[in-house]
Amino acid sequence: MSSTDTINRIAVITSGGDAPGMNAAIRAVVLAAENYGIEVIGFRHGYEGVLTNDFTKLGRENVEHILQYSGTIIKSARSERFKTDDGGREAAENLDAHQIDGFIVIGGDGSFRGAEHLAKFWQGAIIGVPGTIDNDLFGTDNTIGYDTAVETAMDALDKIRDTAEAMDRVFIVEVMGRNAGYIGISSAMACGSERMILPELQKDKPLTVDALVKHIEGVHRVRGDSSYVMVLCENQWPGGAVRLAEQLEDRxxxxxxPCLLGHVQRGGRPTAMDRILATRLGVHAVELVRQGKTGVMAGVSNNDLSSTPLPETWMQRKQLSQELIDIQTKLFNPVKKERHKAVQKEQH
Amino acid sequence: MSSTDTINRIAVITSGGDAPGMNAAIRAVVLAAENYGIEVIGFRHGYEGVLTNDFTKLGRENVEHILQYSGTIIKSARSERFKTDDGGREAAENLDAHQIDGFIVIGGDGSFRGAEHLAKFWQGAIIGVPGTIDNDLFGTDNTIGYDTAVETAMDALDKIRDTAEAMDRVFIVEVMGRNAGYIGISSAMACGSERMILPELQKDKPLTVDALVKHIEGVHRVRGDSSYVMVLCENQWPGGAVRLAEQLEDRxxxxxxPCLLGHVQRGGRPTAMDRILATRLGVHAVELVRQGKTGVMAGVSNNDLSSTPLPETWMQRKQLSQELIDIQTKLFNPVKKERHKAVQKEQH
Amino acid sequence: MSSTDTINRIAVITSGGDAPGMNAAIRAVVLAAENYGIEVIGFRHGYEGVLTNDFTKLGRENVEHILQYSGTIIKSARSERFKTDDGGREAAENLDAHQIDGFIVIGGDGSFRGAEHLAKFWQGAIIGVPGTIDNDLFGTDNTIGYDTAVETAMDALDKIRDTAEAMDRVFIVEVMGRNAGYIGISSAMACGSERMILPELQKDKPLTVDALVKHIEGVHRVRGDSSYVMVLCENQWPGGAVRLAEQLEDRxxxxxxPCLLGHVQRGGRPTAMDRILATRLGVHAVELVRQGKTGVMAGVSNNDLSSTPLPETWMQRKQLSQELIDIQTKLFNPVKKERHKAVQKEQH
Amino acid sequence: MSSTDTINRIAVITSGGDAPGMNAAIRAVVLAAENYGIEVIGFRHGYEGVLTNDFTKLGRENVEHILQYSGTIIKSARSERFKTDDGGREAAENLDAHQIDGFIVIGGDGSFRGAEHLAKFWQGAIIGVPGTIDNDLFGTDNTIGYDTAVETAMDALDKIRDTAEAMDRVFIVEVMGRNAGYIGISSAMACGSERMILPELQKDKPLTVDALVKHIEGVHRVRGDSSYVMVLCENQWPGGAVRLAEQLEDRxxxxxxPCLLGHVQRGGRPTAMDRILATRLGVHAVELVRQGKTGVMAGVSNNDLSSTPLPETWMQRKQLSQELIDIQTKLFNPVKKERHKAVQKEQH
Structure with a gap:
């Protein structure tokens, strides 16, 4: 596929966990395609809809004002059947039956692995658009939905701080991100959290209740009785925030x-940043199809449009900012500071 | 105390769980008092501050722009020591030492019981102002903080619905209200929740996993696969939302x-309704002191200012609206309707 | 129409200026009707749609999850043609052609006058549901949309206060309510506005720039340089907030x-209170139709369901709360207080 | 100043128009400084406070939980007196009297010009931190406050869209940015605005009422009657949104x-992105002082920390993204598309 003239019809799906901004990306795909006279079909429920041929035509009138809503108008799902060779073959047949030239999948790494699977059986252009609140895809500064999820976590943390300050208490807020601490560190920094437990910081030495108790007592010693708000990424403590709260209260x-935000983080009106990112990436995906590209993810890297081979997006590891980690854990840590001073005094 | 001329100094505390709008109530007390040339002292950390003599003078400059913030500038707490006779006596002595004429306590039923305890040892005017998100005090249509807490719960439920719709899933959102289902029923109705578990509905027959599974399956049968959002009041299920989600998923x-909102519901910018209610009740409390009233709670009943003897506020039971319960559980229940139709058909 | 058995089909319209919560009311009408086996038809664009026969069937699947959105799924409009006798007759004929038994109009006083007009030509049951942000209908404590509009105005005022405090400036925020100061007084009290200009307070003596300048200078004298935020209802000053700001700045x-909120106040996610009110009134309207009532507005008065003959809703004047006016203009007015004190001193 | 050992005391001011996130930047300066044993003094009301010696010591306890509030705890202002040579000299003397080693000014280009002025009279390290909602400073991807201002504008535009859709109307929303269209283009794209009027697009050919009327009619022709929301940057139309609305309505x-957001855009809880940016830049400013740098602005460019000589920040012009302009004005423009199609048809 080397000529843009051959692109007449594009299919789009949203796949895996939904993320705020997916609708804005769908809209951008449709409006950009319409500009070039390309038809767009949306399959519902991700790859499952490609298998079951559950689809809808998407025109300007269907997407004009959806960009302020989270969720996805073509719904999302995970499909086990599609992962088999039979599933892949069936999907390819359905795409061909619809005379699809380009296939745009909006989702996370699982959805992109699905795209790779599809490529074994189908010859059209396949483009990924990074839509996941976890922000854990290599090849793009941010994923669609991440900024909104951080705002949502921040909103809860702000509210917790209000009441924590009024009552001088300890709170543990569990946020999403079982494999990546992006939501964790960003919401922690945005709210001045006293402590964060992220997958990236857990690897060397497992955290103990003892260490946490010591830190809480240290903060109280330095600041007097006061509020203490901990951000805990999911899956980083057995029993989660509920269990950890019990253990700390005992001591x-x-x-x-505890507070367990759960899927609240997937909903809510997308932020402007997410809508703009989704719009840019939806347009970019259509342009990539027109340029004859395939097997890549449309991204924004250092503010510019980029494309990254799909396997790299999950095989290469995007790193949490060490700068942010250092600010939160060292520079702003009241307890570390105390010890630091003590050491300095001894030296004199 | 029969003449308003004798009121020179009022003390105010916020006590028990904090509620959004408490600051607006403090502000109203201070501004109203200032208008009458009455000084105001705020004791910090509720009754504890009266015992430890931890206080601050409160003037217009301290409270001018606090009404948009939740929490409480004089902090809140629960005090065990105050509940003893020695505690009550000591508090009374401190109030007398400060030449306090009127004592205004902003809080819930526990705080009002404390006010009754204080009355055994102290002769000044004692007025309660209903500040609790639970809305479970007799003698006022709404308590300060309740409207904001419902908005916060609704906001989370809206976000859950977004993602629930995208993925066709079941969600259980645990909200506050272990003794009263006000937040539960209001947020459930506001969000079109498919099911709510409230203390008031639990009394006759204990709910079983079987019954819930049957209802979920019924909804799916009537509507096709679709989102299902359950509102669970705290303490109404062993292990809470986390455990219930596991049990339902197994079946x-x-x-x-699950989603566990926890103290998020206590924070957040107070709604206009809470700020207005708090303003009215703070002013009303000062007027009641000036009128020589004591041992009553300032309230708003059927839109008018009211006062209710403190013991009635917790001994009489405010009833959840049967109208709202019927709408949610009968009229709008897709499954009940189905059965209802069936019964009707049999009768013909 | 004395028996509920005769009700088989209801029509619903939203008319006049839209208000947040109208969708929740539509949903409640549909779900309640469905429970009783009654069909619902929605005419689009208010009375205009009844004339042009622009309609849609409304079932549970169309309304299930619309209650979190403002606007109205059946759109609203004002219709000049309908106001004529020919228009009324034509509308009646169309309703009969659809075999409509009950007609529910969600809107404000203009819409209810339209309902009275329709009653001259049509024999079915006509029920009004109060949907307007202005809250200016007699016969209901609140109208649907009012609480949300106050929240929106408050949100803007809070933001203005943030920057006003940072820079010690004067701001004039124009809010809706050309005939009624409900949004004005509620948002002013909720935000601790220093001054409000409401239609109800303007009647006796017209306000002058002089008087406003004097008040601003008085506040600055009492409090030192500081922020000053004025709430101005629309149509209460020639040239509005923009012109008044120029005039004050000159002096x-x-x-x-200036800040001119405009129709921003009509949008936004409805508050829980508006959704619950809309739900109750939508259900109530269906029940009134079933009870054979006609020519009345469904309302909530002192927390209970009520019905009021339509002409009373606009002919009787709902009064702004004098209690709230006194708190804002007298009790909390720093300048009034100053003068008050001065007067008292002279008397001694 | 080549050794970090010599830094004992830093002064900080916020200057010019306030921006959400300024408090987070102050906090970061204080916490970072405290970590290195550096004292921090805040002068109130910008440069004015340096002249009048209106200052306060800032420690952890003053800034711990301010990062969720907009405005600035040390207030902001513009100072004419400071701009004179006498003013500059006096400010320098006061800084020396306080033994200040580093001076951090948080503000926009006017504040940075002030910093350059100060440098003529004072030898200490001077670092700028970009705090302005306009985002018009070269040398940083975003300025502190910009993201929040876009969210606020978007929020208003979303609400306008709700009601515009319900009533099929035309709305003109005036947003800030008299010299730079950042807020304009970002909020327009985020809300799917039909038209935007930005300073950058106005330069070549002045816009006429005719052209706007033609576009509105074109959109209606393509989409049928529908909502039309225009984003107008301030100062881009004589008489602003109010006048333009009159002119369009006439035609x-x-x-x-019209809707005139005004200073609402300066307030509101800072977004997570603004808090994180402010935190990074506040820390970075302290590090720059410690490294002996002076006369530079701390920025974030392509996600990395950067520093830019102050004069470049206002002399070099940061460009609006042509990619975003093209998407909004060409790719997504329904009217342009129509003409485009017509042309294509003629060619066949």
Missing amino acids: LNFPCR | LNFPCR | LNFPCR | LNFPCR
Whole structure:
């Protein structure tokens, strides 16, 4: 596929966990395609809809004002059947039956692995658009939905701080990100959290209740009784925030309260940044199809449009910013500071 | 105390769990008092501050622009020591030492019981202002903080619905209200929740996993696969939303996800309704002191200012609206409707 | 129409200026009707759609999850043609052609006058549901949309206060309510506005720039340089907030900035209170039709369901709360207080 | 100043128009400085406070939880007196009297010009931190406050869209940015605005009412009657949104409504992105002082920390993204598309 003239019809799916901004990306695909006279078909429920031929035509009138809503108008799902060779073959047949020239999949790494699987059986152009709140895809500064998820986590943390300050208590807020601490570190920094437990910081030495109790007591020693808000990424503590709150309360003899945000983080009106990112990437995906590209993810790297081979997006590891980690854990850590001073005094 | 001329100094505390709007109530007390040339002292950390003499003078300059913030500038707490006779006596002595004429306590039923305790040892005017997100005080249509807490729960439920719709899943959102289902029923109705578990509805027959599974399956049968959002009041299920989600997932074979809002519901910018209610009640409390009233709660009943003897506020039971319960559980229940139709058909 | 058995089909319209919560009311009408086996038809664009026969069937699947969105799925409009006798007759004929038994109009006083007009030509049951952000209908404590509009105005005022405090400036925020100061007084109280200009307060003596300048200078004298935020209802000053800001800036020699919220106040996610009110009133309207009532507005008065003959809703005047006016203009007015004190001193 | 050992005391000011996130930047300066044993003094009201010696010591306890609030705890202002040589000299003397080693100014280009002025009279290290909602400073991807301002504008535009859709009307929303269209283009793209009027697009050919009327009619022709939302940057139309709405209404014969957001855009809780940016830049500014740098602005360019000589920040012109302009004005423009198609048809 080397000529843009051959592109007459594009299919789009949203796949895997939904993310705020997916609708804005769908809209951008449709409006850009319409500009070039390309038809767009949306399959519902991700790859499952490609298998079951559950589709809808998408025109300007269907997408004009969806960019302020989260969720996805063509719904999302995970499909086990599609992962088999039979599934891949069937999907390819359905795409060909619809005379699809380009296939755009909006989702995370699981969805992109699906795209690779499809490529074994189908010859059209396949482009990935990074849509996941986890922000854990290599090849793009941010993924669609991540900024909104951080705002949502921040909003909850702000509210917790209000009441924590009023009552001088300890709170543990569990946020999403079982494999990547992006939501964790960003919401922690945005809210001045006293402590964060991220997958990236857990690898060397497992955290103990003892260490956490010591830190809480240290903060209280330095600042007087005061609020203490901990950000805990999911899957980083057995039993999660609920269990950890019980364990700390047992030791500290004052109330420790859990909060489990869960899928609240997937919803909510997308932020402007997510809508703009989704719009740029949706347009970019259509342009990539027109340029004859395939097997790549449309991204924004250092503010510019980029494309990255799909396997790299999950095989290469995007690194959490060490700068941010250092600010939160060292520079702003009241307890570390205390010890630091003590050491300095001894040296004199 | 029969003449308003004798009121020279008022003390105010916020006590028990904090509620959004408490600051607006403090502000109203201070501004109203200032208008009458009455000084105001705020004791910090509720009754504890009265015991430890931890206080601050409050003037217009301290409270001018606090009404948009939740929490409480004089902090809140629960005090065990105050509940003893020695505690009550000590508090009374401190109030007398400060030449306090009127004592305004902003809080819930526990705080009002404390006010009754204080009345055994102190002769000044004691006025309660209903500040609790639970809305479970008799003698006022709404308590300060309730409207904001419902908005916060609704906001989370809206976000859950976004993602639930995208993925056709079951969600269980745990909200506050262990003794009263006000937040539960209001947020459930506001979000079109498919099911709510409230303390008031639990009394006759304990709910079983079986019954819930049957209802979920019924909804799916009536509507096709679709989102299902359950509102669960705290303490109404062993292990809470986390455990219930596990139990349902075991039975249903598709994802059921919990969300535990916790103290997020206590924070956040107070709604206009809460700020206005708090303003009216703060002013009303000062007027009640000036009128020589004591041992009553300032309230708003059927839109008018009211006062209710403190013990009635917790001994009389405010009833959840049967109208709202019927709409949610009968009129709008897709499954009940189905059965209802069936019954009707049999009768013909 | 004395028996509920005769109700088989209901029509619903949204008419006049849209208000947040109208969708929740439509949903409630549909779900309640469905429960009783009644069909619902929605005419689009208000009375205009009844004339042009622009309609859609409304079932559970169309309304299930619309209650979190403002606007109206059946759109709203004002229709001049309908106001004529020919228009009324034509509308009646169309309703009969659809075999409509009950007609529910969600809107404000203009829409209810339209309902009265329709009643001259049509025999079915006509029920009004109060949907307007202005809250100016007699017979209901609140109208649908009012609470949300106040929240929106408050949100803007809070933001203005942030920057006003940072820069010590004067701001004039123009809010809706050309005939009624409900949004004005509620948002002013909620935000601790220093001054409000409401239609109800303007009647006796017209306000002058002089008087406003004097008040601003008085506040600055009492409090030192500080922020000053004025709430101005639309149509209460020639040229509105933009012109008034210019006039004040000319006199005060420091920046005075206008803000004109306009129709922003009609949008936004409805508050829980609006959704619940809309739900109750939508259900109530269906019940009133079933009870054979006609020519009344469904309302909530002192927390209970009520019905009021349509002409009373606009002929009787709902009064702004004098209690709230007194708190804002007298009790909390720093300048009034100053003068009050001065007067008292002279008397001694 | 080549050794970090010599830095004992830093002064910080916020200057010019306030921006959400300024408090987060102050906090970061204080916490980072404290970590290195550096004292921090805040002068109030920008340069004015340096002249009047209006200052406060800033420690961890003053800034711990301010990062969720907009405005600035040390207030901001513009100072005419400081711009004179006498003013500059006096400021320098006051800084020396306080033994200040480093001076951090948080503000926009006017504030940075002030910093250059100060440098003529004072030898200490001077670092700028970009705090302005306009995003018009060269040397940093984003300025502090810009992301929040876009969210606020977007929020208003979303609400306008709700009601515009319900009533099929034309709206003109005036946003900030008299010299730079950043808020304009970002909020326009985020909300799917039909038209935007930015300073950058106005330069070649002045826009006429005719051209706007033609575009509105074109959109209606393509889409049928529908909502039309225009984003107008301030100062780009004589009389602003209010006047333009009158002019369009005269021509179109249906309602066109203005909305003037004004300083609402400066307030509101900072977004996570603004808080994180402010935190990074506040820390970076302290590090730059410690490294002996002076006369530069701390920025974030392509995600990395950067520093730019102050004069470059206002002399070099940061360009609006042509990619975004093209998407909004060409690719997504329904009217352009129509003409484009017509041309293509003629060619066949």
